[in-house]
Amino acid sequence: MSAVPVRAGWLPRLWRDPRHVSLAVTVALFVAMSVAGGVLYDGFLSPQVFLNLLIDNAFLLIVAVGMTFVILTGGIDLSVGAVVAFSTVLLASLVQHHGWHPLAAIALVLALGTAFGAAMGVMIQRYRLPPFVVTLAGMFLARGAATLVSVESIGIDHAFHVALANLRIPLGGGASLSFGALVALLVVAGGAVLAGMTRFGRAVYAIGGSEQSAALMGLPVAATLVRVYALSGFCSALAGVVYTFYMLSGYSLHGNGLELDAIAAVVIGGTLLAGGSGYMLGTLVGVLVLGLIQTLIVFDGSLSSWWTRIAIGALLLVFCVLQRLLLRTSQRRQAG
């Protein structure tokens, strides 16, 4: 009765799912872009260049994982960049000015980030306020709180922190990965499991598909929504911690505009802003694509400031349009 030919084997089955196709297209474009970079610039295709994508974007990746959950519910979290900044400043200030051990400071920062996210979640869920606006206010609040802690950039020189920051995991061939990048990869893996294999994760997808239906199906909508924002708050705080490993400093202007990068990464990774559809792996690729665009531009090294902007926009455009067109043709072919 079904018009769909049921073929055996996992590969065709993977291909049949439009969501997988979107991921495959994204990955393919990433590879194509890397190859183009390799052709254009010497030394581009070295392993360390690609590991640097992870190292330099570890915090973005962590934030994007939290953002993916939020966007999957159909919401948005604009506060992430500010929470990152607040976390770095508070951490640096506690360690440098108040003599805290970094671990204690990290624990406090993570707890605060989570609580902050949960508070926004409650406002969104209980009072039915639009996430965009609530988290925008959250962004002002966190950024403001950061400047209240310190307007100056605070360098961290605690031995423990410095040791973690300088830790490199050698991968052979002279290539290595930083501690922060490792944390980020773990977060992605954790996020993927949480999203794909737990009741919480599936409730997130269900809410994104239809909040009303999710409630009628008896899913714990309210608790899930609050938890999603708490999770995003936690991820932002963790990204802040990783940021301090990256920079060894806390600063109220860190992570400016990070929210847009995170949203862009998530969306480029194939997650629908309307909610309900997307993959953690896609987010990983999305972050790498943004990083790759940056890297291409740095490698070029001949662009003026404005051409840099135009080039970033153009690369973004080319990527998204190709992704879209490839997807469309593949869907056509499926329908046929």
Add this chain to the structure above:
Amino acid sequence: MSAVVLEATGLRKRFGATVALDGAGLSLRAGEIHALMGQNGAGKSTLIKLLTGVEAPDAGTITLDGRTIAPATPLDAQREGISTVYQEVNLCPNLSVAENLFAGRYPRGRLGLVDWRQVRAGARALLRELHLDIDVDRPLSGYPVAVQQMVAIARALGVSARVLVLDEPTSSLDEGEVRELFAVMRRLRERGMAILFVTHFLDQVYAVSDRITVLRNGGLVGEFLPAQLPHAALVTAMVGREVGMAAGRDPGGAGAGEGAVLVEARGLARRGSLRPVDLQLRAGEVLALGGLLGSGRTELARLLFGLDRADQGRLSIDDAPVDLRHPAEAVAHGLALCPEERKTEGIVAGLSVRENIVLALQARLGWRRALATSRQRELAQRFVALLGIKAGDIEAAAGTLSGGNQQKVVLARWLATAPRLLILDEPTRGIDIAAKQEIMGEVVRLAREGMAVLFISAEIEELTRLGDRIAVMRDRHLAGELPGGSSGAQVLALIAGEAGTGVEGRA
């Protein structure tokens, strides 16, 4: 007589100015199938929402096994052992079929993670009970409403609950599927489950139910045994007055079959969804189109209306070839399509009843020529009266109307454009028996005034009663055509594709 499981008395519910329920109630016994009947807007769905914690009653009590309960959320009700299929398909379109079946009660394996293998296997098993063989990994949104409805039912069946509530589960199913469903319901009844069941098909009520509760205008009319309540009496109980079962077609009505060809399709086809079709639609004639679910009727309607583009064949209107690229162009040619999927393609829930009704007419007039508000009101009021739409106010949001009334609003939208060709894709779905008579009467009247009608329906009875010609689709192409006045058995034979053997008609 078995024990009362669920009992509700004196339920009251107001939404703003409209009183949806006033003193309604019912009592549900273990091991029975209980039909809840009433006109559109009588309060059936609202009653169910109160029982299952979607809405809180303003007054009244609900008891389960003699114990008063007050479920605050659907989750509470589920925990109490009440499993529900709501009227509008309430599943998540983005999730796979398997997930929709198990959301909220995933089997968990190691580390407390969802055991997908078991989910898939369980999903297939559940659907097998309903004889539905589909790919459970595909997103639900890829399937037509009928399949979605079946999935929703399967989900409710999967919960081994004490009480099963089904709000119009059969409105978008065809005969075969209804049969499967009834078989399962009977089996569950044997196991002692209490089943509450809403439908507008009287035949179905008499076919399965053990007891009938009738609501009218939010109030309780009474509880009846089917045997003691003949058809006519049931309708009278629901409507509150006697209703004549108006005949549809007046055979040999003036003009039938002789009108000019308005729309003609030649070899119209679309890869993957429709094989080449030849079709003529004449002014003043009702062409009834039958077929099983998935036979391609909706696809044909969409192609005729420019919602999808054909990749083969020609379409001509008034003998002039046309290439419809947008519904607006079809509307400009005087075509109208009342779509099958009310929730996604029909009703604009956020707009008022008035705005919903004038939408297509206004679209045809173009944005520059706005209808005066007074004219809009007048139009809306006329159709509210004509179709008996039960709405508190024509300015109320269409989304607050009962399901059947929303369907009527969408129908009104297209009648308001006074089209030359009206395509109706399952227009009477979810509409109560009295209103159905009126709507069919209206369609015939319009046809007699010169309109061409393409009437798509899953009900043989409607096809035979309305069609001046009856076309049948099978496997995505036109399987054949019968003259008006053919018998139900003939139509059924054509639908099934065999020479009329062993196919039973709807009771």
Add this chain to the structure above:
Amino acid sequence: MSADGATRRVLRWSLAHPLFWPLLALGLLLLGNGLFNPGFLALQWRDGHLYGNLVDIANRAAPLVLVSLGMTLVIAVRGLDISVGAVLAIAATVAAWTIARTQAAGAEGLLPLFAAIAAALAAAAACGLWNGLLVVKLGLQPIIATLVLMVAGRGIAQLLSDGQILTIYYEPFAFLGNGFLFGLPFSLFMVALVFVGLKLLLERSALGLFVRAIGHNPVAAHVAGVRARAITWAAYVFCGFSAGLAGLLVSSNVASADANNAGQLLELDAILAVSLGGTALAGGRFSLAGSLVGALIIQALTTTIYAIGVPPQVNLVVKALLVLVVLLLQSPAFRAQLRARARLAGHGGGA
């Protein structure tokens, strides 16, 4: 008795009116300022025009109001435009550049003014056209589609200005952002013209109905024969156009075009204004007047912060808290909770 009933009815009507809470928030904000600083609400007649904080708020809010009106339409059709800040910068730069060019070419009188206005608005509308193309034709998600221009737009503007702040040495142009007409800032007339024009267009024609239908259910609107894609596209064009008008005001006001900084973070303020005004960010329900009030609230907030003289590092915290209060005030769920609390407290007191 009947008078009492009448007031109660008026009260109930106004409580139910969607503009009530935004207006109340604006009123409270201004009133609070007045109490804190008695001179705040004062208006003087100086040099043949009105002078005072209220005039400043209205004048400063004008660009934001314009952009918010465009944003309202885009959001109403389920879109989003985060490129408005960049478009504003482009329009401002194009205007400044055009003036310099036409002057260099020897144009005199009002010619450079009209050339600048035409060029800036055309450029801005072209930006909107581009956004619409990506969203409607290519089907990109609005946020990503407009992100492209958001990132690249300022680059384009800087390309035109060679990274410099273009100073405008041309008196007539200053009138747009600084001039007075009948004692009121000229920008207010511009806003009024756009607002009334748009309102008439949406309410006198069927566009308003179509926009709402598209926002609530684009598929159903399409099936009903509404030209959903064309209208969505038009909304983006209008949004670009309104950002262009705002760009003219901003560049005229400071007699220069700063490609890097003009309209920085404008997209967030505009979306905030739209949301404060009661427009649903999910599309469908929208209110132009609400967006106007929302923009005024935001500007009043900013001016309040300047007027009460908090140290700059506290700015954001104060702004955040005020925004939260305004938001909560508008949430029916929150008000219900407050009422329940109050009732409980009332009972407690009585017992």
Add this chain to the structure above:
Amino acid sequence: KGDGGAAAGDGAITVGFSQVGAESEWRTANTRSVKEALAAPEFNLKFSDAQQKQENQIKALRSFIAQGVDVIAFSPVVESGWETVLREAKAAGIPVVLTDRAVAVSDESLYATFIGSDFVEEGRKAARWLIEDSEGQAGPVRVVELQGTVGSAPANDRMKGFKEILGQDPRFTIVRSQSGDFTRAKGKEVMEAFLKAEGPGGIDVLFAHNDDMAIGAIQAIEAAGLKPGEDIRIVSIDGVRGAFEAMKAGKLNATIECNPLLGPQLADLVRDVHAGRPVPRRVEVEEGVFTREQAAAELPRRKY
């Protein structure tokens, strides 16, 4: 060493330069000066714009290291946070030259030299000029301050230096201080609010952290019916062309130069560092204080 980047011009010194962004005219002039000085054939410049973000600068430095440039030069967005990446540069044997401002690192050997201005000193200069200009004046003198972007290094430092000196003279009080985000529009808007809050005659002096905000504020002062430069004295920092125009018109009293044209000096340093010659730890660029009296003469000579 492979010197992949140097392949472009044989023998040329490959320099990776990471600029903060293009947020102001000052910065654009700075960029232009650097690009002109580090031009081919002697140099092979890899220029990267960080769009005002420290993380982008760090990314750029990393990729310079990966490309194996000969010398890295950059204008740090802020003082701290460079430790890790500078260590990597050192490990790769690439010398680093800081421009525009210094960084705070525990190990001084992480960079070779620093060339640039001292924001704190600029703030001090502004205060000194003000005190000098107010000689013989009785107090109290009411000063308002237009700060740069909250938290940005120039804003922090200029405020610090200004307060440090002004605090020693009891005649002066800073009555209001607010951020104008370094832009003309915000400078004008904030000044409008200041004027209304303090009333006519309530403000004697305006100190703006950059010229652009001062230019905006001048418009606000004029709109309030006062004479900028007379009723309210104005001192600002940077010394861009617009400031000289304003001074020439008598509307701005003084500007503290912050010289962006450090390209030639940078080129010298890069040559020395690359050749392994010893260089001074710190090279100051030449900067002056300009007043209205000098404006007319100086204006034609301004390059930015």
